Amino acid sequence: MSEMNASSTNCESSPSSYLRVFRFLPVTKLSLVDNKCIHRFNSCTRQKLKEVLAWGVFLDGLSRCFASNGEHSEGFESDQGKISYYAGLMENVDRSEKLTLNGAHFLGVFCGAVLLLRIARYLPLLLNVYSLLLCLAFYLSYELIYKRRRFPPGPMPWLVAGNMPDFLFCSSIDDLFQSWKKRYGGVFTVWIGPIPLVMVSDLLSIKKYFVQHAELFSNRWRNHVTDTFMGGxxxxxxxxxxxxxxxxxxxxxxxxxxxxxxxxxxxxxxxxxxxxxxxxxxxxxxxxxxxxxxxxxxxxxxxxxxxxxxxxxxxxxxxxxxxxxxxxxxxxxxxxxxxxxxxxxxxxxxxxxxxxxxxxxxxxxxxxxxxxxxxxxxxxxxxxxxxxxxxxxxxxxxxxxxxxxxxxxxxxxxxxxxxxxxxxxxxxxxxxxxxxxxxxxxxxxxxxxxxxxxxxxxxxxxxxxxxxxxxxxxxxxxxxxxxxxxxxILPINLLRTVAEDVSIDGFHFRQGTLVIPQISILxxxxxxxxxxxxxxxxxxxxxxxxxxxxxxxxxxxxxxxxxxxxxxxxxxxxxxxxxxxxxxxxxxxxxxxxxxxxxxxxxxxxxxxxxxxxxxxxxxxxxxx
Structure with a gap:
């Protein structure tokens, strides 16, 4: 305490000491040069609350000062001139109004400051959650909207599983196919996991796809199971x-x-x-x-x-x-x-x-x-x-x-x-x-x-x-x-793939897309x-x-x-x-x-x-x- 008091006495002993404490930096900020001379708050348990309150009052007063229309006085470029200028501005402020701030105004400043401090504390977590939600939104948009946009309509797929749950939990696969055909038409898309499968189930479309364009829709689907079973x-x-x-x-x-x-x-x-x-x-x-x-x-x-x-x-x-x-x-x-x-x-x-x-x-x-x-x-x-x-x-x-x-x-x-x-x-x-x-x-x-x-x-x-x-x-x-x-006897016909990119009936099929004539539905x-x-x-x-x-x-x-x-x-x-x-x-x-x-x-x-x-x-x- 003796050292602190001594330090304070030294700082207060000469007016010019304050000129050394504050250096005015208009481009960046006011920075403390000798922070040993400044003791803004004590270290009691209510320090944070006092600090928020003080900052609220200070910011309100400062905003009122800068709202003044006063002109710069002569000698403003010097440190002494700057201090004199701001001291003059403060003299022109109605001190009673400043010291008795409007309750609603003060409460807004105070709550805003508290909220900012709280947000700053959890900002990293909030950023992570925001990023996660953003990624999830992009993923859902891609899975449920973007990747389905050029395929024929069909039942909404589950994430990852596609329409496999529909197959697993239906009482009759024939009834399931018929319901999809009635709802989406003779050409519709189901998803086997992440893989789209286009089912063609009306006679005119079957003839168009697999007879008129037979060269495009006659390739077989290669996969690990069939390749292994057939040795290539x-x-x-x-x-x-x-x-x-x-x-x-x-x-x-x-x-x-x-x-x-x-x-x-x-x-x-x-x-x-x-x-x-x-x-x-x-x-x-x-x-x-x-x-x-x-x-x-x-x-x-x-x-x-x-x-x-x-x-x-x-x-x-x-x-x-x-x-x-x-x-x-x-x-x-x-x-x-x-x-x-x-x-x-x-x-x-x-x-x-x-x-x-x-x-x-x-x-x-x-x-x-x-x-x-x-x-x-x-x-x-x-x-x-x-x-x-x-x-x-x-x-x-x-x-x-x-x-x-x-x-x-x-x-x-x-x-x-x-x-x-x-x-x-x-x-x-x-x-x-x-x-x-x-x-x-x-x-x-x-x-x-x-x-x-x-x-x-x-x-x-x-x-x-x-x-x-x-x-x-x-x-x-x-x-x-x-x-x-x-x-x-064929619940799902043998799978075929598109030989090259082709557009038919307004649908765009990329090379390798699975397309089958689903004769069981017909x-x-x-x-x-x-x-x-x-x-x-x-x-x-x-x-x-x-x-x-x-x-x-x-x-x-x-x-x-x-x-x-x-x-x-x-x-x-x-x-x-x-x-x-x-x-x-x-x-x-x-x-x-x-x-x-x-x-x-x-x-x-x-x-x-x-x-x-x-x-x-x-x-x-x-x-x-």
Missing amino acids: VNGVVQIDGPKWREQRRFALHVLRDFGVGRALMEGKIMDEVNAFAAYLRLNQRRVAMNSPVAVCVGNVINNMLFGMRFPQGSAEMHHLHSLLDQQSRLVINPIMGLYIAAPWTTDVPLLNGMWNELMAIRSELYDFLQKQIDDHRSILACGEAIEDDFTFTYMREMEKRRQTGADMGYFDDWQMKMLLLDLFFAGMETTVTTLKWGFLLATIHPDVQRKVQEELDNQCMGSSVTLADRPRLPYTQAVINEIQRFAN MNDEHFFPDPKQFRPERFLDQSGKLRRIDEFLPFSVGKRQCLGESLARAELFLIFSNLLKQFEFRAPPGEQLSTRRLLGLTVSPPKYECLVETRKRDENHNIV
């Missing part, structure tokens, strides 16, 4: 460009040579129909239909690809069909989206369970195919007589190109293996699934089954139904069409198929009972990606279904109600079911008795 860009289903054109052209040529859609292939199908019928006679009464249907159809494709077949009841064929079913379920699971978006998650132990299952299925299918290829190579090496099949034909094509020095193109051993895998899966899964639905629906609707049998009995006098009988069987064909429409549209959830074959017949064409009925898709084996599938569906209904009665077990619940996968399957199967008794002229 191989096969024929998931490839595009020159490789796809070459391999598809070769496959179509071979299928035509094998008589697909003609008498040669019809005979091979009938061999399997007869084996199926023999199995049903041997195992009459209660029969689980899934396995014998799979063996029947599987043997048709096995014979064509590998020149071999399995006996009915084969455990190996049943296991192969089970693998294809599991694969169909796995690849449509939402977690596959995670594997596509973040491939590294396939190595994370808690996340890669389904990935490991998929790879185990791939390994078993690879082993089956490799065994068939090795057996064919052994036969060729021994020079044994061979019966043509797809594998031998492909091997000979490669050998011919090597010997002649011709360009090998995209022919190699791995491509052959993956092409066989594609043909095996496509030839098995879709036709087997449709026939499972066919026998289930015939069992649930005995009146429809009876009408088919009456038509077959009246029009086909022989023991078997042939492709030549098809024009005389309009009701049977209508039933098969309605089975395909009702089953609607075949459930009540405008073209009234009461679409009702199984009614008569919708495919005109008033005279003849089969009528409905343009919206597109079970094999359209455009350049139309089903490669359409003619084979049509022949199988007709011959297997009609011949078995001609020979057998299919009834539901007593007290059981068969379900038409839809099990989603790459294809939509019915639940497993059993039928009571009885042979229809005939006389020596093949008439029902």
Whole structure:
């Protein structure tokens, strides 16, 4: 205290000491030169409050001083002149008014000062919160508005998840699609996570996109799951460009040579129909239909690809069909989206369970195919007589190109293996699934089954139904069409991508955008198929009972990606279904109600079911008795 008092005394001892304390700096500020002489506030607990109050009074008085219209006095440029000038201004101020400030005015100054101090204290935090909110606003604007602006309209996506929650929590994916079509039109966008998927679901747009502009909308979507499963860009289903054109052209040529859609292939199908019928006679009464249907159809494709077949009841064929079913379920699971978006998650132990299952299925299918290829190579090496099949034909094509020095193109051993895998899966899964639905629906609707049998009995006098009988069987064909429409086995068509930037109907599609012809929506549209959830074959017949064409009925898709084996599938569906209904009665077990619940996968399957199967008794002229 003594030192402080001494210091104060020294400062007060001469008037000129104040001139040393304050130096007037008009450009910047008044700065303290010797702050030891200035003790504005004590250090008591109320220091902050006093300081705010004092600053409020000081600032108010200072503002009044500078509001004066006084002129600078002479000698203003010197420090003494400046002090004298401001002292004079202060003398002119009404001191009573200054010392008794208006209450509201003083309270405003005081509260403003307190608020400024408070804000200054939390300014860094407020800036961080503001920045966060600004970033969030930009992100939401981008996700919900900006990135959707050039796509067709569609349901509002969830952040990150897109419209996946809509798929996961809906009771019926078919009803969900129909509601979107009614609300947004025939062309709309859904978001699979962060990926936009444009669904084209009206006939005119489907033809415009995938027929008139087929070159732009025929590429396939490449991703980590399909590339890994197929060992790269191989096969024929998931490839595009020159490789796809070459391999598809070769496959179509071979299928035509094998008589697909003609008498040669019809005979091979009938061999399997007869084996199926023999199995049903041997195992009459209660029969689980899934396995014998799979063996029947599987043997048709096995014979064509590998020149071999399995006996009915084969455990190996049943296991192969089970693998294809599991694969169909796995690849449509939402977690596959995670594997596509973040491939590294396939190595994370808690996340890669389904990935490991998929790879185990791939390994078993690879082993089956490799065994068939090795057996064919052994036969060729021994020079044994061979019966043509797809594998031998492909091997000979490669050998011919090597010997002649011709360009090998995209022919190699791995491509052959993956092409066989594609043909095996496509030839098995879709036709087997449709026939499972066919026998289930015939069992649930005995009146429809009876009408088919009456038509077959009246029009086909022989023991078997042939492709030549098809024009005389309009009701049977209508039933098969309605089975395909009702089953609607492709919930989401195989994905296509845009080959290059293009604008159609006011929408701009960038290269790589996912666009698909969503035929499942079209075949459930009540405008073209009234009461679409009702199984009614008569919708495919005109008033005279003849089969009528409905343009919206597109079970094999359209455009350049139309089903490669359409003619084979049509022949199988007709011959297997009609011949078995001609020979057998299919009834539901007593007290059981068969379900038409839809099990989603790459294809939509019915639940497993059993039928009571009885042979229809005939006389020596093949008439029902």
